[in-house]
Each structure stands twice: as C-alpha cells, then as structure tokens.
Amino acid sequence: MRDILSTLIPRLGRSGTDSDRSDAETSERPASDRSVDGDVSAGDPAVRADGGVTDQRRSTPGRVIDAVDDRFGSDFVESLPFWGPPFLLMGLFVYGAIVWNLLISLTDFTNFGSPDYSDLDFEMYTRALSDSGVISATANTFILTIAFTVATLVVGLCLAILIDRGIRFENTFRTIYLLPMSLSFVVTAQFWLWMYNVNNGILNIAIGVFGAGPIDWIGNPSVVLWAVVLALLWQFSGYAMVVYLAGLRAIPTEHYEAAQVDGASTLKMYWRVIIPQLKGATISAAVVLMVFALKAFDFLYSLVSGYRPPNGADILATKMVRESYGNLNWAYGAAIAIILFALALAIIGPYLVYEYRRGHL
C-alpha cells in the first residue's frame, strides 16, 4: 500500500485537488512517477510500475485514500501519522476531559468511588451561584487577573522602551529581568513569604524608613491580594518586556526618524507613534499573562502549604481544588471548574478569532 500511496500523493500534490486531470497526466509524466519515493522503497518491484499501470493496480484502500486526499488535500493521509497521535492524546486529555468534567459537574458525586451518571441536573451550579465563597472567589479572580495583567504590561513596556534605547549590556539586563520567570511558583512563594514577613521582612523595613508599617502583608485580608499581585508582577514583568522588545524591534527605524523630524518630543513620539503599533504584542502578552494569573494556584498553595489560601486571597482556582481534593465534593469542584473555564474561554475565544483573522494561526 505504501507504494500506491507514494506514487499517488506527490502527483496530487502538483495537480492540486483536480484528480480528473491527474489520470490523463500520468501517461504524460511517467518519468517523474517512476522516481517517486526511490529512497524509501527502492528495492520494491511495485515502484517500478509507471503511471499507467498504477491506475489498474489501485486497490480499494488506495481508492479510499485517494478520495480522502481529494477531499482534505493532497498530503492529508500521509501527514496523518505525524499530527494524528499527538492530536489524539492532547484531544483526549484536554477536550475529552473538559466534556467529562462537564458531565461530572451535573452529577452529585462526592467522597470516594465513581460518579453516578443516571441523575443529571444543574444543582451544583445553583449551589455555586448562592455560595458567597464562590462569589468572592470570582471577584478576587477578576481583581487579581486584571490588576496583575495591566500592571505587568505597563512595567514590561517601560522596561522594554528603556532597554531599547541602545544601551550596552542589553542582554545582561534582559537576562536578569527575565530570571524570576524561570523559577517555580513554589520557589518564589518562599522568597516572598520572607519579603512580606511582619517582623523581619524587607518590605516592612523599607516602609519603616518612612515611618510607616509594619503591615501584615499576608495576614491582612484587604492587603494580601495586592501583595500577591506585586509578587507575580516581579515574576512576570520580564516576560512582558521580552514580548514588547520583539514588538519594538519590528517597528521600522523610519517611524522614529519621521517623528523626530516632525519635532515630536520623545514622550510624544512613543505615545502617538510607537505604542499604537504595539497592539499585537499587547494582545498576545495580555492573553498569556491572564493564563499565568489563572495558574496563581501554585503560588497561593505554597504560601500556606495547604488548600486554604490566606484570608482574602481565595480565587476560583484555589476554591475548585479545595472543594474537590480537600472536601471531596467532586461534582461541586467540577462545576466551579466549568465556571472558571467559561471565564477563560471568554478571553481565549475572541483572541483565537483575532489571531485567525490576522493569519497568525
């Protein structure tokens, strides 16, 4: 079958989707067909068959492949072994699991064992909507995501503009600003726990210089979320900087020069000419940062070494894991996960459409 495949496919590749024509063409191009796939099955006698003979030899599977290729494109069947298995594995674990999760969220599954799928209802969702814990976790998720994303983009942009001023040791600066991103949330949580320590933490010593404090950064429910935002900002502003640097490098030098010839000040030039051109970089960085914010679970878990984050810092991600793995309310946890997924989809969906329209997919 391999020889039939390999004689067919390159030919279709050249004639595009038009298979009616290809039959007529084979007799005109026996030479190229004969050389097809020489390296893989050179010793195979069937390969020596020229175009005209191949047609008669085409077996039923060959015809099916022909039809499938005709419908999906010339390399479809031959490329299937490459992207098929990864796609299947990823599809099952990602999309299969999401569908399954949706199903579990409709059951009343708690404790150990397996869910009972015979009685499906939306009880868990009505429960979630009337749960003040879920409401505040949703609010905290929004605050954390938006504050962190906006702050990181602003800091990243400023860093990128400063570093793009043609400075020396640019790579060193970049490497150090990006360094925190290579660390695990578990590791950075240890560092920041120490930074925020009430008695000996550097932050309290620093604000003590100005006569303020000490503040219980982690223990105070109205401060802790901002403390988390600051720690995440430290960890990921280097990422925003790298994305913006790539965006700045893509802007032609003439734009800078033209703005300077027009007599615009440096500040005005960036605000009017350069920053508007960074729209694409901003959007893609923002989406990735929002995803990082959703992963803040690891950070919050490590702060307390447990499922219950500091008071005032409960987000949907921590609430979901606590309900499922702490309280064994699997169905309820699954319902919270679906709410979180829907929120994420509201960001990802438009982003994917936007990227597709720009031809970046």
Added chain:
Amino acid sequence: MSDTSTPATDGELDGSDDARAADRPGALERIDASRVALYGFLIGLLAVYMVPIESGLVTSIKTSPTGVSETLPYMPPLLPETLQFFTTEKWQTAFDALSRGLVSSALYAVPATIISAFAGSLAAYGLTQATWKERYKAPILALFVAGIFIPLQAVLVPLSQFWSNIVNVADLLGFVWALGINDDYAGIVEMIVTHVAYGIPICTVLFRSYYKNMSEEMIESARLDGATMRGVYRRIVLPLSTPMFAVVLIYQFTQIWNDLLFALILISSSASPAAPVVLILAGLGQSMEGQDFPLRMAGAFIAALPTLAVYVAFGEEFAEGVAS
C-alpha cells in the same frame, strides 16, 4: 549589595554587546547626563529585581531563629560581629529532605520534556509543511492553540478519575513492582503521560512558528524528487530543527520541573517516595513552633538549581521560547 556584583558579571557575559556598541558610530559621544541617568535607573531597578533572591540567599546561611531576628534580612552574616549566626547546616538539612525529590522530579521531567518536544515537532510538521486544505487545518490548529490556554482546573477531576478508575498504572505495571520497586512510582508514569499530553499544544505551536518560516523551496524540491513526508522530515526538517529543539526543550523542562498542580493531584503526599521536589518544598520548614525561614530559603534554592542552571546556560533560548 547586588549593585556591586552586577558590573562584574556584565563584563564577563557580554563581550558581544560591547563589540556591537563599539561598531555604532558615535557610541562614545552619546555618553551624556541622560545616558548616565538611564544606566543609573536600570541598575537600580536591577537591584530591586534581585532583592528577593539576594535576601533569600543570605538568609539561607543564617541560624534560626536567633540569626534571623538579630540580623537585617539583606545582610549576609559574614561581618565579624554577626559571624556567630553563620551556618551551612540549613543547606545540609534542606538537601537531605529534598534530594529524593530531585531524583523523582528528574525521573518524570526529563522523559516528559523529550517526548512532548518530539511529539510537538511531529505534529507541527504534519500541520505546517504538508499541503492540505486550510479549511480543515484551521480548526485543528485552533484546538492546539486553545489547548495552551485551558485552565488546568477544568480537567483535574476527570484526570484523577482517569488515573484511578480507568487506567490504573499501579495495577497495570504489576511486574515492575514485583521486581521490588515501590509501586508509588506508578505516579511517575502518570506524571510523564499527563505532562506530555498537556505539553503537546505549546510544543506544537512553538515548532509551527519555526516551520512556517523554513525555506519552502528545499522541501518542495525534495518532494518533487519523490521524497516521502517521512523522508523529508528525517533528512531535512529534523536536522534543521535543532535550534528550535533547544528552545522547546528548555522551555518545557522549566515548565514541567516547576509545576506543582499535577504533582499535588497525582502524587498527593510529600511523604511518597515518588514525591517531586516542588511538592516537598511546599511543606518544608513548617512546624508548630513557627516557620524556619533559613531552611525554606535553602530548600527553595536547591529546588530551583536545575532550572536556574538551565536558565543561566541557555538564557537566550529561554527568552526566545517565551517571546513566541
């Protein structure tokens, strides 16, 4: 404190930058007041960025609790009057607690990194270099891209159901445990498969961005000469992918090594022999008497050493990986 250490490293690391700056006409004349202010600001910021790490490092060599409370958090205990608070014992304790975790982490992080990178390369090749209709290709690509951004909480409950009720690795690999290996290591197999499955989307997208810019003429002429897709991949695409493999391997290794969520769900107990380093670290240095910060800091550095080493050695590739 970190200000003094940076210029030294600058000089060592960045000979290439120096050369570039010197090539530029007028590079020397441009050193004026605003430049000085710019450098001053950037170096000051650098110090701010290094504070959490520096503070952690100096704290890790202090005694607890007196050393921590008697010295400033950013001062190393190396002055004559604070030398009594210096100790390397915390590093020793942290290493004893974490060393088995380092082994477990490596046991799943290395195979999962290699497999997911290779799978991503294959998938990206099949979706980029092969010609089939964009109409059908686009939704499949969209599923790959969306797979990067899915919040993992949405798959956790099914994931633990899958590994406990449908595919029970501990039962399936009975012959391995019969050899005397602790059956907790089934968690390692689960971690490998899980990390590969959720790593494929990002690997595919990274490789795809690379393959899109690869010279089409070479591949097209190879195809015209009758090479199969497999032949083209093996002879042309794979050898040319080496730089991208470096990027993807480094990025994936960092991600998998650093991830806590899956370890928490699939291995759950930090007492398990298969517990990875992040899981042990998350509970290190906590007791009823309070938190042992020097121990935590030493543990944090030990857990971070592999990714830090990779980052220091391959910072360029890492930056490229995150930027695309």
